[in-house]
Amino acid sequence: MKSKSIYILLYLLLSVIVFNSFIQDNPYFKITKQDVELKIPKGFPKPIYDFNKNKLTPEGFVLGRKLFYDPILSKDSSISCSSCHQRIAAFAHIDHPLSHGINGMIGKRNVMSLQNLIWRDAFMWDGGVNNLEVQPINPITNPIEMDETLSNEVEKLKHNKEYVEAFYSVFHDNTINSERILKSLAQFTGLMISSDSRLDRYKQGKETFTVTELNGLKLFQTKCANCHSGALLTDNSYRNNGLKADTALRDRGRAIITGKDEDNNKFKVPTLRNIEMTYPYMHDGRFRNLQQVINHYADPKNFDKGYDLSLNKIGILTEKEKGELIAFLKTLTDKTFLYDRRFADPGMK
């Protein structure tokens, strides 16, 4: 009886070892020097985030990936960054208008996608965060998200053998501090670059569009590209897009940061890359699908007071035009990015 349980124990131990080495040796999860080379896609501007001050290394990226997928970051080890930032949704949160933190507590804003972050001058719907590296402090310390302190985070990692080794492999000494946690996370999230959507490929002559998609592209250029501009499909500004004021959350948006009444109900113009995958939409997730989004923009009667005047360019959209715009928006899906193995959960907890 006793020897039987020892065998079972041995078997379990062995399978864990085999499984772990399978993952570690699996080329799918292996990160090479080439994998962490920063390549600025054609037509993209100069990045705002400077990797020269946070030198990309395979070890740094792997540590960032491990942290991103590890619930150890939350107070009760129940959620990780990836709980609300799902790879298949360009790291937004599919079908969650407002995301939940530990103990099922509900936040007040829709999760933004994570892509092309090194070209963002500020983060969050209100632009309150000024540097990619300090952005994760928000979900980590927010009582309704991960509800953890940075100093406790550091203590937990210092007492975890895997992390002690992982940090050593990156920094070649035994120091674990918040700066190193945050810089490693920035290596992982900063390399999330979408630049190979069907639209990108169409522009490079590698792809053809259907007539519907072409019509959608033309409509987009005259009616939407004023704000959703350039390769990033955002001008990084804050605007009031005419949404009916929400009486429940009473989110003032950009005005919370600037203190200016003129910034009331203004929110960051989000990128439209992978928009098909990042539903629901708007800062409060009020629109379930692209049809609802287009319906909102399709008639100036929908716009609440104080809306951005550039919306007047849109005018009234016919049903046909709405369909064409939606067909175009779906050409912004970037499967190369969505299925990029570098960003997959390595499953090593």
Place this chain on the structure above:
Amino acid sequence: MATLWVAMSFTTKSSSKLAGKGKLVIHFRNYVDDKEMKLDSNIYTNDAGQPFSVTNFKYYVGNFQLRKSDGKEFVSNEYFLIKEDDESSKQIILENIPEGEYVSCNFILGVDSIHNCSGAQSGALDPANGMFWAWNTGYIFMKLEGKSSASNAPGHIFEFHIGGYKSPANCIRTISLNTHLSILNEKTTSVELKADAAEVMKTPATIDLSKLSSVTDFHNAATIADNYSDMFSFFPSPEKH
């Protein structure tokens, strides 16, 4: 006004090498008016006549700049977090100061805009020190927390968390003090700097804790910053009195 008490503690071994360098140790001593600060137990009175105790007092100082009479300057870009509940934090050291006589000492209370925008940092500027706002990025330059029967907040607490490096409330304040400071080669010069927390609640604006017991974002922050801008003075040198 701000003369200086230099601790003549160096052993006399004046090797006057050319372009020698010395150290300056600044001891921060936190006061409330003319009483040395004691957390929790001591009761003080503000200019509005309200009794209060202090439970927490912390602040950032940095960008020290020492100037000689000929205009030559020593500049340090280092930051220090002074914490009333941590003795070791109250003694800071500036190193590699060219020897000579210095007549003024400038520094900022706060953290300059570059360091507010530089992402993750360690040491005094580690956000894990709790002097950092995550949702509207920036360091909290000064925290003064305490209790007062005059406060209408739950638990009769008051809390002033002051920060902000940009509009609408830039709370960085430059402190300029006259001094007489000798830096000698391979020697350490010590000075004591008084930080009077009572100033947080007075001159120019007298704070009435029954009306204003909490400042934790840009609302009213600049008012408090104007108050704390005259919080520091060097201890008078005994031999000049």
